[in-house]
Amino acid sequence: MTNFAQDSIPEKEDLTEEAELKFQAYFFKALSDKSIGNHQKAIENLESCNQLLASNTAVYFEFSKNYLALNNVNLAKEYITRALEQEPNNVWMLKHLVKVYQKENNLNDAILTQKKLVAINPKEKPFLVRLYLYNRAYDKAILLMELLENENALTADLKRIKQRLNTRKVPEQKAVKLNDISVLEKKxxxxxxxxxxxxxxxxxxxxxxxxxxxxxxxxxxxxxxxLVYLMKARALNNQKMYKKALSTLNNGIDFVIEEEMEVDFYIEMANSYKGLGNKNEENKYLQKAKQLKS
Structure with a gap:
């Protein structure tokens, strides 16, 4: 089902009645194609929209979403930037821009954009926490979680995260480029x-x-x-300790931001349920992984 909160229907400006009907037909077809994962066809229909009505914000937004789905980050960013030039405070577009920045692993700009979202809607603070965590800005994450706690707006999963961060010292991160396991272990x-x-x-x-x-x-x-939760769960699944693996995955998924990692978690959950003989839950998580991949 199409989410019309995000897929806004463009206003029909300066078009004849016949052109308006064609524009709407192409646009709805683009939304339909996108909903079934036919992103290239959606783009073709959006190009037809663009020929009828150039520089339309909603069309730009849809271009960006489809290009991102096709992993064409450059064009996704180009079109969402054009759309935001016309509607700089559009919440759905800013959220999408955060996804684009995440896709290219540009967490600094993702954080800056999320801060803008927070200024528009303070309820966006929890995801800013997650971006800080993913960027290993633990001090900033803790400060924001304390603010949310004071506002009685800290979710249960973020409370668990805050507790873990407060009870464990996070050492300085240093990159190492070595492959030999013994050398790595010594390092x-x-x-x-x-x-x-x-x-x-x-x-x-x-x-x-x-x-x-x-x-x-x-x-x-x-x-x-x-990643550390995912690897522990994988080891536990290998040892046929499926319930412990699921518990580990449920603890770790609170920290997941990237879709690729979320897919890995769902697949590992499916493996745990397979080991437990729970076919329904196994299929459920395999389907979740498949939906994220598409």
């Missing part, structure tokens, strides 16, 4: 770097004991990083 003993840990976890995926050991340490050291 990690000297400097508890998240970048080093990520490489250890990647290399250890086929070594369940190592994977469990380092993912558990990762949760203790880096409680806001979803």
């Amino acid at each position: 990690f003993q000297q400097v508890k770097s998240y970048e080093t840990l990520k490489q250890i976890l990647k290399i250890s995926e086929s070594n369940t004991i190592n994977l469990l050991k380092y993912s558990e340490e990762g949760i203790s050291l880096f409680p806001a990083q979803p």
Whole structure:
């Protein structure tokens, strides 16, 4: 079903009645194509709209959404920028721009845009917290969570995150570019770097004991990083400890921001439910992963 809160119907300006009807037909067809994942066809219909009525904000917005779905970040950003030039305080467009910045891993600009959203609507603060967490700006995240707590607006999942951050010291992050596991382990003993840990976890995926050991340490050291929860759950699933794996995944999904990571979580949840023999829940999470991928 089309979400008309976001997919606004363009105003018909300076068009003959016949052209207006054609414009609306193309636009509705574009929305329909987008809803079933036919993004290239949606773009073709939007191009027809653009020929009839150039520089329309809603058309630009739809262009951007379809290009983002096709992973064409440059064009997605170009069109949402054009749309925002006409409606700089449009909440739906600003939210979309945050997604575009996330897609290109530009968290600094995503945070700046989210701050603008917060200025328009203070209820957008929780997602700003998540962006801070993902950008490892833990101090800023904690300060904002304390503000939300004072406003009685801190959600249960963010309360858990705040508690973990307050009870665990997050060490300085330093990048390491090494592949040898023994060297990485030695380096990690000297400097508890998240970048080093990520490489250890990647290399250890086929070594369940190592994977469990380092993912558990990762949760203790880096409680806001979803990868460590995912890797621990993977190790637990390998050991057929499916209920513990699900509990770990449910704890870690609070920190997930990127869709790609969310897909990985859903697939791992499906694996846990498969191990438990719960076919309905397995299919449910596989479908969630499939929807995010499309």
